[in-house]
Amino acid sequence: MCGISGWIDFQRDLTEHRSTVDAMCDTMTCRGPDAGDTWVSRHAALGHRRLAIIDLPGGAQPMEAEGGQVAIVYSGEAYNFTELRDELRRRGHRFDTDSDTEVVLHGYLEWGAQVAEHLNGMFAFAIWDSHEERLLLIRDRMGIKPLYYYPTEDGVLFGSEPKAILANPLAEKVVDADGMRELFGMVKTPGQAVWAGMREVEPGTVVTLDRTGLREQAYWKLQATEHTDDQQASVGHVRELLDDIVQRQLVSDVPRCVLLSGGLDSSAITALSGLHLAKSGEQVRSFAVDFLGQTENFVPDPLRATPDGPYVRDVAEHVGSQHQDIILDPDTLADPEVRRATVQARDFPMGLGDMDQSLYLLFKAIRQHSTVALSGESADEVFGGYKWFHDPDVRAADTFPWLAAVQSQGAGFDVLDPEVSAALDMPSFIADGYRTALSEVPTLDGESDLERRMREICYLHLTRFVRILLDRKDRMSMAVGLEVRVPFCDHRLVEYVFNTPWSLKTFDGREKSLLRHATADTLPKSVVERVKSPYPSTQDPKYAAALQRQVRDLVKAGNPGLSVLNQKWIAEAVEQDPASIDTAARHTFERALDLAVWFDLHNPTIKL
Template sequence: MCGIAGWVDFGRDVSARHEEIRNMTDTLACRGPDAEGMWTAPHVALGHRRLAIIDLDGGRQPMTEHSVRERVTLTFCGEVYNFSELRTELIGHGHTFRTRSDTEVVLRSYLQWGPSFAERLNGMFALAIWDGRNEELTLVRDRMGVKPLYYFPTPDGVLFGSEPKAVLAHPTVSARVDSDGLREVLDMVKTPEAAVYSGMYEVRPGHLVRVSRKGLTKHRYWALEAREHTDDLGTTIRTVRELLEDTVQRQMVSDVPLSSLLSGGLDSSAITALAARTPGSGRLRSFSVDFAEAAAGFRPDAVRGSADAPYARELARYVDTDHTEILLDSGELLSPAVRAAVLRATDLPPAYWGDMWPSLYLLFKAVKQHTTVALSGESADELFGGYRWFHNPGAVRADTFPWLTSGSARYFGGLQLLDRGLVEKLDIPGYRRARYDEALREVPVLPGEEAGERRMREMSHLNLTRFVQTLLDRKDRMSMAVGLEVRVPFCDHRLVDYVFNTPWAMKAFDGREKSLLRAATADLLPASILERVKTPYPTTQDPAYESGLRTELAEILRDGNAPVRSLLDVEKARAVLDRPQGATSRSYDRGSIEMAIWLNRWLGSYDVTLDL
């Protein structure tokens, strides 16, 4: 796993502009702590930071093919899981290889098939290829958007990078945010391509962007399509199992230590069990996480009815993993150093899910001490229908994003402390409605599909193209901030495509969440885990965490120069602080405090200019 950056400018010679491309590349050092590289030509400069996973000596980048008339150069982030098959096919076409790396396979795939090569890749990746034969840059992002890739068009070319910070490091780009950018920060809509910063965009999942002297064009090479599902239930269950087995086996390939992230829930347990039985892999390491105070005395709440630890231990014994429990100190979540690292990793205020960002960062930091690659159960809920809103008739009928309906929205609300005039000016409800209508128009149609099934197809599409991206972004930023590669088998596009077209009646055939996944892995797991109700990622129950948030908000309110102060309803914020300790944890207020604090840190640290 790596970080990439680059600069194309057809109006000047950038080959000697080493300082600019080095500064851009250096911002991504955490993503690639093992090596760095730069490559320049008259109108292009490419940078690379490497986290070595496969062919530790041979996979250095940027990688150039010298045999063509003009050099073709690649800077690549990610993993291609079918590189062995592609390598064999390319040898059949006459290609020879200098390395064992998937990087060279990607480069030669482009040489063989041109821009259509992306359709042949199975993996998670973000890459840039400069073709000197026609002076064209091609940016490509994987189908599900597991790996990020941002770009900033300029009058004579483009700037790009794995994270916004790489683009912002260029002297011609400033951190400006307009009304739509702020709306994206404040609401859980995650509009494809929107990057918050003015003039900056994300390469959309399943798309490529081509930049030449003629300008910039965007092309789609993959999207979810509606097809009739003709398999019966038994065949469907077997097919899901076969796809999962093949996917996990492919994703076990690594020349560095590999492990599994295990919560004791269905998703991570299924991946761990499949990984543990992969031939030739040796004994698998697994890691679970919880807070020290929860380990001493767990208290059920509205969303977590049971602690993870007993289930994780049971699964580890059941499949014989080398298991490690990581216990976090809630006090670390408020550490200025940890908060600064989280903000630096995200480039945006990570307000939603509150303490989950710093806790995930600390978990990955601990895991990185033992291993470089980890498998995750992320995205199974979006794919198989695991969230409560899939099974809530009110959420299904609602004319908005299901995670923003009553009962779910409390996890994503953070506007309560903002100035009322600002909120009215931004018109978040109107923006949300427009983005929702836009998302619905993208849902593929299956002629003759019954209305109920049609609506559940919409629900699945919304989760797989909007909501899942927020989780994948969080996973990517927090893991790469410590140089840990996290792989997500449930994002294999073959599995996603198959399950997306499976009727909802099959996905919930036993009346429960994720029925199809449970049936496909029933023989791998103990009954307790198969029957366990979905439990989300743990959050701290330590009252000291709330106290720390309140203290920081009070400091902001006392500071007349605090960057966020002009955006807040100061009197309402003071009223929240006047409530007794513990009251904020039982309302939306904690999320609002988190939002205010992160906004303040972001506006100040990134010197953001708001164009409202």
């Protein structure tokens, strides 16, 4: 797991610009705290920051082949690299290291851009081929690892994060109307970055640059295929896949652990990890986040019916994990320096408030013990776990389901300044994005109206919503040098479950039927029967009051970050009784504080 960056320019001699490439790379030291280096030729420069996971002494990058004519910078993990290395050896390739990076590099020498189709894992990498004067930018199928690029007059800049690109003088810090829409829409438009002129390599895509220009080609997309397995076979195959996936993703040359929330998803990963590690006499290590007094003072709300704590303990005892709770207090969560760290990590003020801060602090604490963590992220998108999947009104809504769900809960307050809101026309933006997404959905002849609609909803989550969460997970973890793996994003599992009929996904009348029954034998009964509960959020009123005080200070100081928000509403909200702060007010406070930090970090030019 690492950070990559680079600069291709067919007119400049980049050997004279090494310091600029070094500066681009240095913005991501947190992603790769173990080592860093730069490879420079006349028209290509590649930078790399390394977090050593596999083959600690031998996996240094940038890595070369064919006498320096081909070079790679790679971020991520190829979980099937051992099998690929054996296959490549049979084809005559020789290896000098035990790293997966060298396998990917030799895979390119053997298969060209089609190497991506041979990989199972999470990855984003760049290959410069001097023979062809060609750059390839390749990203994993689900978009687990980020990769951005910025076309220039004579080439391209690229990086794991926008901050790497923005460190180059050729990149302008401008955010236009499309970028602002991305910030406030809660819909991740494929390929669209927030910064004007910048693009995101789409998941499952190869971007090619040579002297003829830039081209994009998808090597993977969700396809509709007939599902022929019955209920028992479907449950069995899901379990077989999960066993193989977890076993592969536990491979590491550094300490690893699991993230445990007490929900079905993370508990299943914890239990399966425990079973596999026990075969070699190892004990699985687990971590959970909780808030001071949350379990004792928990109040059910429409999203969270139960606190996580009791279920976490049930799983830890059932599995026999070496468990540790990370307890956070409201003062720590509201610490401006913690918020600054999260906004800096994300590059954008589009976070999830205390859920970002707590995730960052959880990962920071875990990093003191482990370098790799397995997560239950994305199971809801794959198996249909969110409550709104099962809400007839949300299903029927003519918009993205998660937006319909938020609006139905009265949390759809428009935080934008009225003039900014009119300029952005968010309703049209969301409607256009929704229509575009629906037009992509693959279908099967003969599907019922319900099955077709549920296929659409699953597709929307797997190609739009999940990417927001995966980006958040990557940024918060890599900000502290922790590699988080997401077993539920294995493309084999995603493809299989996507094509499983909705009637099979809910055969027991509940959410995530396939996952529940595939792993029930490994879990305590309390977790098997638990109703879905999202990632926890603090209920402590001290946190909301602290946000209010901080925003009041911003208003008094005339912070430019507030200029795009509804000034009248903020002025009223900062003076209201702290005890009456509702969800909408707290959300706006979070937005205001994030924007203020973002403006301070980047000083962006807004052009609407």
